[in-house]
Amino acid sequence: MARIVMKFGGTSVGDCDRIKNVARRVKDEVDRGNEVAVVVSAMSGVTNQLVDYCRQIAPLHDAREYDTVVSTGEQVTIGLLAIALQEIGVQARSWMGWQIPIRSDGAHGKARIETIDTSELEKRMASGQVAVVAGFQGIGPDNRVTTLGRGGSDTSAVALAAAMKADRCDIYTDVDGVYTTDPRIVAKARKLDKITYEEMLELASLGAKVLQTRSVEMAMKHRVRVQVLSSFVDAPGTLVCDEDEIVEKELVSGIAYSRDEAKITLVRVADRPGVAAAIFGPLADANVNVDMIVQNVSEDGKSTDLTFTVGKADLDRGVKVLTEKKGELGYERLVPDSNVVKISVIGVGMRSHAGVAQKMFSTLAEKGINIQVISTSEIKVSVLVAEEYTELALRALHSAYGLDAQ
Amino acid sequence: MARIVMKFGGTSVGDCDRIKNVARRVKDEVDRGNEVAVVVSAMSGVTNQLVDYCRQIAPLHDAREYDTVVSTGEQVTIGLLAIALQEIGVQARSWMGWQIPIRSDGAHGKARIETIDTSELEKRMASGQVAVVAGFQGIGPDNRVTTLGRGGSDTSAVALAAAMKADRCDIYTDVDGVYTTDPRIVAKARKLDKITYEEMLELASLGAKVLQTRSVEMAMKHRVRVQVLSSFVDAPGTLVCDEDEIVEKELVSGIAYSRDEAKITLVRVADRPGVAAAIFGPLADANVNVDMIVQNVSEDGKSTDLTFTVGKADLDRGVKVLTEKKGELGYERLVPDSNVVKISVIGVGMRSHAGVAQKMFSTLAEKGINIQVISTSEIKVSVLVAEEYTELALRALHSAYGLDAQ
Numbered sequence: 175m176a177r178i179v180m181k182f183g184g185t186s187v188g189d190c191d192r193i194k195n196v197a198r199r200v201k202d203e204v205d206r207g208n209e210v211a212v213v214v215s216a217m218s219g220v221t222n223q224l225v226d227y228c229r230q231i232a233p234l235h236d237a238r239e240y241d242t243v244v245s246t247g248e249q250v251t252i253g254l255l256a257i258a259l260q261e262i263g264v265q266a267r268s269w270m271g272w273q274i275p276i277r278s279d280g281a282h283g284k285a286r287i288e289t290i291d292t293s294e295l296e297k298r299m300a301s302g303q304v305a306v307v308a309g310f311q312g313i314g315p316d317n318r319v320t321t322l323g324r325g326g327s328d329t330s331a332v333a334l335a336a337a338m339k340a341d342r343c344d345i346y347t348d349v350d351g352v353y354t355t356d357p358r359i360v361a362k363a364r365k366l367d368k369i370t371y372e373e374m375l376e377l378a379s380l381g382a383k384v385l386q387t388r389s390v391e392m393a394m395k396h397r398v399r400v401q402v403l404s405s406f407v408d409a410p411g412t413l414v415c416d417e418d419e420i421v422e423k424e425l426v427s428g429i430a431y432s433r434d435e436a437k438i439t440l441v442r443v444a445d446r447p448g449v450a451a452a453i454f455g456p457l458a459d460a461n462v463n464v465d466m467i468v469q470n471v472s473e474d475g476k477s478t479d480l481t482f483t484v485g486k487a488d489l490d491r492g493v494k495v496l497t498e499k500k501g502e503l504g505y506e507r508l509v510p511d512s513n514v515v516k517i518s519v520i521g522v523g524m525r526s527h528a529g530v531a532q533k534m535f536s537t538l539a540e541k542g543i544n545i546q547v548i549s550t551s552e553i554k555v556s557v558l559v560a561e562e563y564t565e566l567a568l569r570a571l572h573s574a575y576g577l578d579a580q
Numbered sequence: 581m582a583r584i585v586m587k588f589g590g591t592s593v594g595d596c597d598r599i600k601n602v603a604r605r606v607k608d609e610v611d612r613g614n615e616v617a618v619v620v621s622a623m624s625g626v627t628n629q630l631v632d633y634c635r636q637i638a639p640l641h642d643a644r645e646y647d648t649v650v651s652t653g654e655q656v657t658i659g660l661l662a663i664a665l666q667e668i669g670v671q672a673r674s675w676m677g678w679q680i681p682i683r684s685d686g687a688h689g690k691a692r693i694e695t696i697d698t699s700e701l702e703k704r705m706a707s708g709q710v711a712v713v714a715g716f717q718g719i720g721p722d723n724r725v726t727t728l729g730r731g732g733s734d735t736s737a738v739a740l741a742a743a744m745k746a747d748r749c750d751i752y753t754d755v756d757g758v759y760t761t762d763p764r765i766v767a768k769a770r771k772l773d774k775i776t777y778e779e780m781l782e783l784a785s786l787g788a789k790v791l792q793t794r795s796v797e798m799a800m801k802h803r804v805r806v807q808v809l810s811s812f813v814d815a816p817g818t819l820v821c822d823e824d825e826i827v828e829k830e831l832v833s834g835i836a837y838s839r840d841e842a843k844i845t846l847v848r849v850a851d852r853p854g855v856a857a858a859i860f861g862p863l864a865d866a867n868v869n870v871d872m873i874v875q876n877v878s879e880d881g882k883s884t885d886l887t888f889t890v891g892k893a894d895l896d897r898g899v900k901v902l903t904e905k906k907g908e909l910g911y912e913r914l915v916p917d918s919n920v921v922k923i924s925v926i927g928v929g930m931r932s933h934a935g936v937a938q939k940m941f942s943t944l945a946e947k948g949i950n951i952q953v954i955s956t957s958e959i960k961v962s963v964l965v966a967e968e969y970t971e972l973a974l975r976a977l978h979s980a981y982g983l984d985a986q
Contacts, residue, residue, distance in 0.1 A: 190633060190636040190637050193637060194637065224656065227596060227656070227660055228659070228660065228663060230596040231596050231599060231600065231660050231663045231664045231667065232663050232664065232666070232667040235663040235666070235667075236662065236663060236666055238673070239659040239660075239662045239663045239666075239673075239674055240659070240663075241659075242655060242658065242659035242662075242674050242676070243655070243656050243659035243660060243663075245655075246652035246655050246656050249648060249649070249651075249652045249655075250630065250633070250649050250652050252648065253634070253645040253646070253647075253648035253649035254633055254634065254637050254645075254649060256642065256645045256648075257634060257637045257638050257641040257642060257645045257646075257649075258637045258638065260638070260641070260642055260645075261637065261638040261641075267644070267645075268645055268648050270648070272678070273723065273724070317679065318679070
């Protein structure tokens, strides 16, 4: 007997037939003799509709009332799924955040879970009752409903799994697992059986939108084994787990890409102490996040070129801020470029193996792809290249690291 | 300064623009210096959609889960109305049943309110904050959300007004008050300024579907002054109040009709003790409610004719039950008739004035309308006539009792 938390997203519970399908998946798990808690999102489209209502009434609105409104989507799903389970002979009851309770901080609209009292749930699960839990919601210190921010149901599921020391947290979604890269671009992409938390975190934040970043961080912190799998196909997915659990480690596990970045180059910035602070301070004040940064060596000892990337959505704002400060910063020219893509090679294996970055650079060079910016961390190497090379670069790197499916 | 509970139904909060309109109505009341609590229903159509989801999943479903699902409609509206109020500078916050709390019994789907702790609400209202309260819902002894049954938001409003000893409970709806009769049939129908609880109760249960019967009973019990008025027209409505508050009492206040009844006649039933019990017992067991009953005087001392009415929706079931018992009951023939209408003349004035019933009978006789069944209570006289005479009878009676508008 194992204790399993199952999580189903909005597409998986998109209509009554799909909710019945989810009930059957849950029944399978119960029939295997497992104790089961299920976390569900709102039916697809519902949350957007509710958010739209709030905006129609007032573009800027009280986050506490917003939470009251949007948390209803999950409340509908838990009731319906409990009914669907009972209908096929599975004992079940629904739980809202305040009923369990799932206590969060008071940051309405983007609350963080603080504690979950699972004692009542565990007692009932032990007696064979499935707990159907509303994702995305908690109760704040003021006794009002909070929501965790978009995609928060993944976090709810992992937090619940951590609190009840579940053997596994299965995240059912519309893809059947985590791939070595985007299969829509690279036909030879392979589904991974296992991946480490660290790698998943890099993949999640770099554009492989399978799991919400916060949920992976939480899984890593509490060592919750998370499986990503399809709610429509009956097959094992990808297990996100501790490095120790992966016997044969790949040098590189996956190749991610992000088209959400844009590049800004400041030509001939004064090369003196404090200039970086003078540039990035105002950007931070304007809520523009900066990712990769490259500063060339000064040729004349007086000025240098500075290149960095920001979110594509923040590009105009970033340019505006820096243009206003031009006199103060004393650069010659500002060159924005949104036709870029960030490509990242990820793998815990590179901690102990040299040559991973070199292979990336030489592979791209062979294809005539110019690297504009490079940044590295312990388990990843990222490069910025012209957007038009996205597909070519991904396919070449996928082959070069031996990731191609047979 | 007065303390007012305002209640808006589904049509009044049917979309975002209408919710903004409601906010303006509430602001007017606040601007008059009043303490205000607002009770709202779900946006029109929403509850039906949620009920339909439950039925799609399972025709017979757990009433506790049904309540979890359908109570979300009101939760959406309170959040949106609170936002709309804040947007026009009115302090407001939303309250769900469990937050106040509004404690009910555990009869999920048709719960009865037991207690409402209004202390926190009253404190905030005194400081100028409008309480926006979800109608139709409470919290049961098992700490789960309950609903009060269809139309329960009226009851929520009256119960809240009673608990906080409000000066008035204003029920905003899509009609502008209570009329002497149905204005769609009688063009000369007049809006009443005031009506007693007792009269309203007769009107409500007889087909003038303005207020839910339970809410009127509760208003009468707790002496809550209820005003029915339009959410779209800015004009006084009809005050439902104590008899003492009505200085000039009319002999007859209104004329109601109901097409929801059907007649059953049992020809030549044995005239012996216990026969009535033998007939109405099985009907009660089959959940068929019997309304009017007439038993003719026995001609031969051995058998008699018995006529009674049941809800039109129950007619087939009633006939089936009695047909199965034919041998036992020993009647000669069963004659069902669904082409009937019940017309009722209502007025507290008839307690002290004779001749009200007589005027009804003679007026109908003048028009050649045959009366099939008669029943009377302290403040009403009801007759059953052929359905085709509905309009004729209503207009004739409306004139005869001097109710026609000038």
